[in-house]
Amino acid sequence: DAKTTQPNSMESNEEEPVHLPCNHSTISGTDYIHWYRQLPSQGPEYVIHGLTSNVNNRMASLAIAEDRKSSTLILHRATLRDAAVYYCILKMGGTYKYIFGTGTRLKVLA
Amino acid sequence: NAGVTQTPKFQVLKTGQSMTLQCAQDMNHEYMSWYRQDPGMGLRLIHYSVGAGITDQGEVPNGYNVSRSTTEDFPLRLLSAAPSQTSVYFCASSLGASQPQHFGDGTRLSIL
Numbered sequence: 401d402a403k404t405t406q407p408n409s410m411e412s413n414e415e416e417p418v419h420l421p422c423n424h425s426t427i428s429g430t431d432y433i434h435w436y437r438q439l440p441s442q443g444p445e446y447v448i449h450g451l452t453s454n455v456n457n458r459m460a461s462l463a464i465a466e467d468r469k470s471s472t473l474i475l476h477r478a479t480l481r482d483a484a485v486y487y488c489i490l491k492m493g494g495t496y497k498y499i500f501g502t503g504t505r506l507k508v509l510a
Numbered sequence: 511n512a513g514v515t516q517t518p519k520f521q522v523l524k525t526g527q528s529m530t531l532q533c534a535q536d537m538n539h540e541y542m543s544w545y546r547q548d549p550g551m552g553l554r555l556i557h558y559s560v561g562a563g564i565t566d567q568g569e570v571p572n573g574y575n576v577s578r579s580t581t582e583d584f585p586l587r588l589l590s591a592a593p594s595q596t597s598v599y600f601c602a603s604s605l606g607a608s609q610p611q612h613f614g615d616g617t618r619l620s621i622l
Contacts, residue, residue, distance in 0.1 A: 499569070
């Protein structure tokens with residue numbers, strides 16, 4: 401199964417952009433890249449997902465490297481409410497299996 | 511909108527007891543799954559279902575049973591609870607295989 405690697409923790413100042421990296425060097429051609437976040441004492445929340453092209457939605461942007469071996473979640477203006485654990489997940493192509501890693505704990509400083 | 515509803519929110523069991531964690535969704539989602547999350551860890555997939563009558567194993571299925579008799583419900587059964595099953599359990603559902611998952615608020619289970 402393809403795995404993802406993320407930094408354990410990151411810090412950002414409020415109102416500044418945040419770039420959360422994810423390495424997935426063993427990704428296969430049909431694996432989707434998903435990002436979820438988990439606020440304290442809550443279930444995970446969907447953020448964004450993509451396959452090959454960069455994606456934007458109201459919450460964030462997802463930049464996918466041309467070789468698909470890495471991706472970056474971009475929060476354009478971090479707020480205190482964005483403090484959470486962010487998970488980069490590969491969904492195995494053709495299945496419903498999501499393999500979570502340990503994620504990146506984002507701390508936002510006021 | 512109720513979304514994904516998990517019951518109970520908290521439960522304490524003794525080793526060897528059995529119980530069922532309930533999960534219901536009102537979004538007519540075909541896909542449902544169960545995860546466990548141990549302290550400081552990410553989520554690990556226990557079982558999942560791609561539709562009524564169809565279930566499959568995830569990463570850590572041992573000690574757990576599931577069934578999917580209706581689209582709405584996906585209960586998780588612990589047949590003989592063990593302390594190693596102390597965890598927070600999350601249920602999720604989605605409209606399709608590559609569609610966003612919607613998670614419940616979790617069940618915090620302690621086994622003594």
